[in-house]
Amino acid sequence: MAQPQSAPAVPAIVVEGLVKRYGPVAAVDGISFTVARGETFGLLGPNGAGKTTTLEIIEGLRKPDRGRIVIEGIDALAEPERARALMGVQLQEAGLFDLLTVAETVRLFSRFHRRRVDVGALLERLQLTEKANARVRTLSGGQRQRLSIALALVNDPQVVFLDEPTTGLDPQARRNLWDVIRSIRDEGRTVVLTTHYMDEAEALCDRIAIVDQGRLIALDTPSQLIRRHAPGVKIHVTPAAVGDGTLEQLVETLAPLPGVTAVTANGQGEAVLYSDAFEETIGALVRMAKEGAIRYHSLRVEAANLEDVFLKLTGRRLRE
Amino acid sequence: MLAGILTVTEMALRIFWRDKHALFWGIAFPLMLMGLIGTVFSDMDNLVLRTAVVIPDGGNPLSQGMLAALEDVRALEVVVEDEATALAALRRGDRSLVVVLPGDEATAALAGGGTSAPVPVRVYYDEARMQVAQAGLAIVNGIVHDINQRVTGRADVLAVEAAGVAAEQLSMFDFLLPGILAMGLMQSGLMGVSAVITAYRERLLLKRVLATPFPPAAFLAGLILRFTITNVIQGLIIVLVGVLVFGARVVGSYVHLLFLVLVGSVVFLTIGFAISTVSRTAEAANTMGSAVAFPMMFLSGTFWPRELIPQSLQPLIDVLPLTPLVEAMRAVVTQGESLAAHAAGLLYLGAWAVAAAVVAVRRFRWE
Numbered sequence: 001m002a003q004p005q006s007a008p009a010v011p012a013i014v015v016e017g018l019v020k021r022y023g024p025v026a027a028v029d030g031i032s033f034t035v036a037r038g039e040t041f042g043l044l045g046p047n048g049a050g051k052t053t054t055l056e057i058i059e060g061l062r063k064p065d066r067g068r069i070v071i072e073g074i075d076a077l078a079e080p081e082r083a084r085a086l087m088g089v090q091l092q093e094a095g096l097f098d099l100l101t102v103a104e105t106v107r108l109f110s111r112f113h114r115r116r117v118d119v120g121a122l123l124e125r126l127q128l129t130e131k132a133n134a135r136v137r138t139l140s141g142g143q144r145q146r147l148s149i150a151l152a153l154v155n156d157p158q159v160v161f162l163d164e165p166t167t168g169l170d171p172q173a174r175r176n177l178w179d180v181i182r183s184i185r186d187e188g189r190t191v192v193l194t195t196h197y198m199d200e201a202e203a204l205c206d207r208i209a210i211v212d213q214g215r216l217i218a219l220d221t222p223s224q225l226i227r228r229h230a231p232g233v234k235i236h237v238t239p240a241a242v243g244d245g246t247l248e249q250l251v252e253t254l255a256p257l258p259g260v261t262a263v264t265a266n267g268q269g270e271a272v273l274y275s276d277a278f279e280e281t282i283g284a285l286v287r288m289a290k291e292g293a294i295r296y297h298s299l300r301v302e303a304a305n306l307e308d309v310f311l312k313l314t315g316r317r318l319r320e
Numbered sequence: 321m322l323a324g325i326l327t328v329t330e331m332a333l334r335i336f337w338r339d340k341h342a343l344f345w346g347i348a349f350p351l352m353l354m355g356l357i358g359t360v361f362s363d364m365d366n367l368v369l370r371t372a373v374v375i376p377d378g379g380n381p382l383s384q385g386m387l388a389a390l391e392d393v394r395a396l397e398v399v400v401e402d403e404a405t406a407l408a409a410l411r412r413g414d415r416s417l418v419v420v421l422p423g424d425e426a427t428a429a430l431a432g433g434g435t436s437a438p439v440p441v442r443v444y445y446d447e448a449r450m451q452v453a454q455a456g457l458a459i460v461n462g463i464v465h466d467i468n469q470r471v472t473g474r475a476d477v478l479a480v481e482a483a484g485v486a487a488e489q490l491s492m493f494d495f496l497l498p499g500i501l502a503m504g505l506m507q508s509g510l511m512g513v514s515a516v517i518t519a520y521r522e523r524l525l526l527k528r529v530l531a532t533p534f535p536p537a538a539f540l541a542g543l544i545l546r547f548t549i550t551n552v553i554q555g556l557i558i559v560l561v562g563v564l565v566f567g568a569r570v571v572g573s574y575v576h577l578l579f580l581v582l583v584g585s586v587v588f589l590t591i592g593f594a595i596s597t598v599s600r601t602a603e604a605a606n607t608m609g610s611a612v613a614f615p616m617m618f619l620s621g622t623f624w625p626r627e628l629i630p631q632s633l634q635p636l637i638d639v640l641p642l643t644p645l646v647e648a649m650r651a652v653v654t655q656g657e658s659l660a661a662h663a664a665g666l667l668y669l670g671a672w673a674v675a676a677a678v679v680a681v682r683r684f685r686w687e
Contacts, residue, residue, distance in 0.1 A: 059531055061531060084531075085533050089531040089532075091524060091527060091528055091531060094523070094524040094525065095524055095525050095528075096525070097525065099338040099339055100331055100334060100335060104331060107327070108327055109528075109532065111323065111324045111327040111328075111534070112324060112529065112532035112533065113533060113534070135338075151528070155532075
């Protein structure tokens with residue numbers, strides 16, 4: 001986790017030893033991290049991992065039991081008002097006033113801040129100009145979400161928090177929102193987002209913190225995370241015959257192959273081999289097939305991704 | 321900050337204006353109730369008055385003449401009965417009026433040439449049905465006056481003596497207007513405020529505001545201002561329609577009435593806020609509000625005098641916050657009484673507001 005040492009710049013966010021308990025359950029159990037200015041930082045984890053709680057503590061919406069939060073050099077727990085002025089917050093699943101228009105909504109929320117941006121320009125950059133006079137009730141899911149992000153940008157914030165910005169959107173709307181989030185980053189703002197889509201984290205984030213059961217279990221760039229925790233490739237093997245015990249037998253047979261670090265049976269009736277020596281493993285597979293030791297229907301090779309990192313680290317899938 | 325509060329108020333007013341449900345319950349419903357109840361009850365009064373005529377002492381020319389005159393009036397359905405039967409029927413509600421004609425003393429008075437005091441024609445009526453009494457007394461008065469003029473052509477021989485409370489000149493709409501006015505305020509608070517605040521919390525809109533530097537109390541202040549404005553507008557429309565369309569009369573001061581509207585607005589708004597701290601969903605808030613509002617609406621003298629409600633419920637009626645508001649408003653509208661005469665009721669309302677505010681402030685949750 002090499003931070004650029006040359007610039008002694010103030011980090012955008014410093015979080016230290018955050019703890020938040022609800023009764024006997026520690027929703028956040030000692031989380032620490034630092035986000036550099038201009039960075040897009042992802043909190044990745046399954047539902048209930050503590051992502052949203054962590055985010056809402058940083059945003060000042062919840063009080064931590066322990067810990068320290070510094071936003072742009074301001075102690076956010078001691079001076080929440082000053083810290084809040086620098087932040088733009090998009091809340092997960094927060095509603096909007098259905099009977100107001102898009103422009104009225106932005107105008108209302110811009111009144112809640114001292115610093116304001118031009119409403120027209122803001123709507124323009126979120127592609128909402130055409131919908132300016134439409135009631136919020138009539139917006140599509142993607143448009144609502146863009147409006148929600150517009151409200152997070154209405155005070156020209158230095159740090160933008162986006163809590164699961166694309167959950168529930170169709171693929172095209174998600175891509176569209178990714179472009180919006182990239183443009184926020186391109187303006188030099190720091191972005192902190194939570195997601196349980198690993199492709200989203202990979203596409204948008206400079207660095208990713210993986211959170212599980214209130215703890216931060218890994219923190220690095222996406223490529224480093226993959227290299228360290230899920231190196232090599234994944235080989236999906238579909239057996240030729242389907243029957244009782246066939247898959248389990250195949251998994252057992254494949255485990256000792258050269259280069260194989262792990263074998264699992266996935267839910268689609270495939271054996272999945274993790275290999276750090278792609279060519280040797282494939283060679284052995286082909287040889288066994290020629291000798292008739294195994295019979296497979298197809299082979300599919302994939303680079304490992306964050307999903308695999310998560311699976312490896314927690315033994316669970318991101319979305320279960 | 322003031323600009324922020326006013327923007328919240330402006331947006332909340334826009335939402336109210338675009339919300340067909342809120343418009344219906346806030347404006348149309350009270351007007352409909354006033355029109356319906358007022359019309360139904362007025363029509364009933366305009367139907368036939370079942371009138372019992374009591375003729376003591378076996379009758380005399382004067383009483384026979386009066387009986388004939390009463391029978392000639394189309395609005396009266398005349399039955400001749402003895403006094404005890406007639407009064408029992410009046411108490412049961414089977415008779416609208418009981419007219420006791422003079423006996424032999426009238427003949428004597430007639431013979432005396434009008435030098436003696438007028439002989440009473442006693443009219444019994446139901447105190448709870450003031451308009452019926454009004455109509456009946458007017459008819460009997462007319463007949464007596466006629467007979468006085470025709471028979472003697474001189475000083476009055478007879479005079480109508482109304483037994484009961486001296487009647488005000490009261491129409492059904494005069495009575496109904498303050499009741500509907502108070503009911504509208506109650507509904508706006510118990511159902512409107514509680515449902516709006518609960519919905520904003522349920523849908524995380526309050527949390528959204530909390531995530532900005534805007535003081536959350538200022539956001540609530542904006543909403544309170546919006547409800548106060550819509551309450552005054554609602555009251556204004558009810559009074560205008562009541563007076564201009566239904567011919568209600570406001571005897572007392574409009575300034576006093578406005579003051580009472582503001583008092584009622586504050587009281588039921590705070591109760592609405594208190595309810596919103598208990599309910600989790602907007603539906604629950606609405607149900608809870610209705611459960612409190614509807615019994616109150618029927619008990620507190622909104623549509624009919626509380627005296628019509630059984631004695632056993634009167635202590636409950638005394639406790640309800642709508643009761644003193646209706647009473648004070650009705651006293652201003654129909655009697656032109658001063659607010660000072662209702663200081664106790666107003667203080668009681670203030671106590672309700674304080675209690676509700678304590679609950680609201682203590683228990684208020686943003687999410």
